[in-house]
Amino acid sequence: MAYEKTYEEINAKIRRGEAVVVTAEEVIAIVAEKGVEKAAREIDVVTTGTFGPMCSSGAFINFGHSNPRIKMKKVWLNGVEAYSGIAAVDAYIGAAQLPETDPENKVFPGRFTYGGGHVIQDLVAGREIRLEAVAYGTDCYPNKKVDTLITINDVNEAFLFNPRNGYQNYNCAVNLGDRTLYTYMGILKPKLGNASYSSAGQLSPLLNDPHYKTIGLGTKIFLGGGIGYVAWNGTQHHPNVERGENGVPRVPAGTLTVIGDLKQMDPNWLVGLSYVGYGATMAVGLGIPIPILNEEILYYTAVKDEDIFCPVVDYAEGYPYKKPIDLGYVNYRDLKSGRVEINGKMVVSTPQSSYPRAKKIARTLQEWIKQGSFELTQPVAQLPLADAEIDFKSIPERSPNGFTINR
Amino acid sequence: MKDKVVCYFSAAQSEQPIIYRLVKNYDLIVNILKADINPQKEGYLVTELEGERAKYEEGISFLKSLGVIVEPLSETVMWDEDTCIQCGACASFCPTEALSIDRDSMEVSFDNSKCVICEMCLECCPTRAIRLHFEVQGAAR
Ligand code: SF4
Numbered sequence: 001m002a003y004e005k006t007y008e009e010i011n012a013k014i015r016r017g018e019a020v021v022v023t024a025e026e027v028i029a030i031v032a033e034k035g036v037e038k039a040a041r042e043i044d045v046v047t048t049g050t051f052g053p054m055c056s057s058g059a060f061i062n063f064g065h066s067n068p069r070i071k072m073k074k075v076w077l078n079g080v081e082a083y084s085g086i087a088a089v090d091a092y093i094g095a096a097q098l099p100e101t102d103p104e105n106k107v108f109p110g111r112f113t114y115g116g117g118h119v120i121q122d123l124v125a126g127r128e129i130r131l132e133a134v135a136y137g138t139d140c141y142p143n144k145k146v147d148t149l150i151t152i153n154d155v156n157e158a159f160l161f162n163p164r165n166g167y168q169n170y171n172c173a174v175n176l177g178d179r180t181l182y183t184y185m186g187i188l189k190p191k192l193g194n195a196s197y198s199s200a201g202q203l204s205p206l207l208n209d210p211h212y213k214t215i216g217l218g219t220k221i222f223l224g225g226g227i228g229y230v231a232w233n234g235t236q237h238h239p240n241v242e243r244g245e246n247g248v249p250r251v252p253a254g255t256l257t258v259i260g261d262l263k264q265m266d267p268n269w270l271v272g273l274s275y276v277g278y279g280a281t282m283a284v285g286l287g288i289p290i291p292i293l294n295e296e297i298l299y300y301t302a303v304k305d306e307d308i309f310c311p312v313v314d315y316a317e318g319y320p321y322k323k324p325i326d327l328g329y330v331n332y333r334d335l336k337s338g339r340v341e342i343n344g345k346m347v348v349s350t351p352q353s354s355y356p357r358a359k360k361i362a363r364t365l366q367e368w369i370k371q372g373s374f375e376l377t378q379p380v381a382q383l384p385l386a387d388a389e390i391d392f393k394s395i396p397e398r399s400p401n402g403f404t405i406n407r
Numbered sequence: 408m409k410d411k412v413v414c415y416f417s418a419a420q421s422e423q424p425i426i427y428r429l430v431k432n433y434d435l436i437v438n439i440l441k442a443d444i445n446p447q448k449e450g451y452l453v454t455e456l457e458g459e460r461a462k463y464e465e466g467i468s469f470l471k472s473l474g475v476i477v478e479p480l481s482e483t484v485m486w487d488e489d490t491c492i493q494c495g496a497c498a499s500f501c502p503t504e505a506l507s508i509d510r511d512s513m514e515v516s517f518d519n520s521k522c523v524i525c526e527m528c529l530e531c532c533p534t535r536a537i538r539l540h541f542e543v544q545g546a547a548r
């Protein structure tokens with residue numbers, strides 16, 4: 001009979017300060033030395049982490065009311081519009097939103113020095129933010145305009161709600177064309193000038209639990225320097241993809257929707273980013289503890305960079321125009337070495353996701369659990385699994401007016 | 408030719424249409440990188456001047472004839488360790504390994520003495536932790 005532990009048993013050990021907690025990097029050597037069976041008995045929790053640009057992030061804010069009351073039609077925070085078609089004084093600020101005055105790519109490549117992600121970082125840092133709102137006025141909400149300064153302490157609620165974070169694996173981006181490309185994967189030099197990748201590899205949460213055996217709805221996590229929860233599968237969650245023998249997807253697969261109170265987060269772990277020629281976004285710190293319930297779960301956490309492969313994708317034609325161009329796969333050990341072989345050529349690799357910061361998250365979570373201040377939660381429901389039948393959809397091309405759609 | 412210079416002005420000089428003359432009389436493309444003129448109208452201007460060599464030199468002589476102090480620009484690259492998130496993107500663009508990654512820890516560090524100010528790293532840093540710093544000596548003389 002295989003060895004099994006329960007969440008309750010692990011939490012009891014955490015409360016007693018006896019839990020054995022290691023990071024997803026440390027576990028590799030332990031398993032190599034002791035074998036899966038012995039290590040699974042000894043280790044209670046493996047902590048993971050990732051810190052990189054995560055589009056599809058944002059925050060809900062309830063501002064409270066002005067006097068007289070207002071039903072905000074449009075809202076701006078430091079000039080960056082937040083969506084307010086939710087209620088009277090609720091809004092959602094998205095990390096990728098730009099100020100209306102941003103020159104964008106009019107002079108190419110644009111700088112995108114400030115956006116929604118920077119607003120969120122400023123909020124979390126406790127800085128003053130200019131809040132502007134306009135309204136048409138109603139009997140119950142007569143005010144038509146607000147223009148003031150607020151800090152995070154002045155609002156009722158502010159919580160991060162990121163519809164797609166923690167991508168389980170991602171493309172390695174290259175440029176087969178002959179001009180420099182400015183993308184969300186950074187600058188791509190022409191003619192296979194560099195190869196950009198964005199994953200914490202062996203430390204990344206979903207790569208350590210490839211079949212979502214412990215990470216599910218309700219899982220308590222490290223989010224933005226504070227505590228958060230997995231709220232749902234992320235958008236574009238696509239678990240039914242090609243996987244290696246170790247269960248690890250060979251292409252972008254699972255994703256998470258995460259939620260957490262912004263008021264207890266830290267600006268070091270939610271950082272506004274500017275990608276030249278592309279736009280603004282935010283780096284999000286995310287860490288997930290994996291309870292070692294049995295040997296199989298431990299086996300997955302021992303995954304190494306060299307056993308995680310990602311597809312090389314051309315961003316000149318392949319990605320933007322959905323052209324199938326086969327450039328093979330590379331592994332994260334080679335990517336992290338600084339050079340990878342693609343199409344018979346040695347190419348310099350450019351990381352986007354911060355490995356040192358990912359490690360720091362895994363270590364922080366490890367400390368929290370060891371100290372007994374962070375217990376594990378059993379998911380209340382599973383994410384859609386690898387046997388799900390999820391189609392990856394595209395926007396249909398139909399003609400609402402009977403006209404042909406021109407490309 | 409194209410070069411960057413720092414021009415130090417006094418109040419009298421800053422009231423003259425110097426840029427206009429550089430463009431009109433010497434056919435120079437003037438790209439102002441940084442300017443700081445104080446309320447007493449003294450200050451400096453960091454510009455990139457581009458044009459034919461002969462015209463360029465005449466333009467510089469013209470500035471000097473007005474009493475503007477013109478000096479070649481000395482720039483340095485500054486790496487703000489606190490803003491840096493250690494993503495490592497810059498290091499793959501740096502030709503001299505002034506920005507480099509320790510492959511074991513994946514940590515980025517900056518060695519100013521190796522930097523040749525090629526500016527390759529500036530665009531690729533998503534946190535703007537790398538900045539160009541213009542060395543400007545005190546106030547205008
Ligand atoms: S300016 Fe050039 S040499 Fe200096 S750190 Fe940046 S890329 Fe390296």
Ligand code: SF4
Pocket residue numbers: 486490491492493494495496497498515531532533534535536537
């Ligand atoms: S690109 Fe910027 S944030 Fe990333 S390692 Fe270099 S200096 Fe740091």
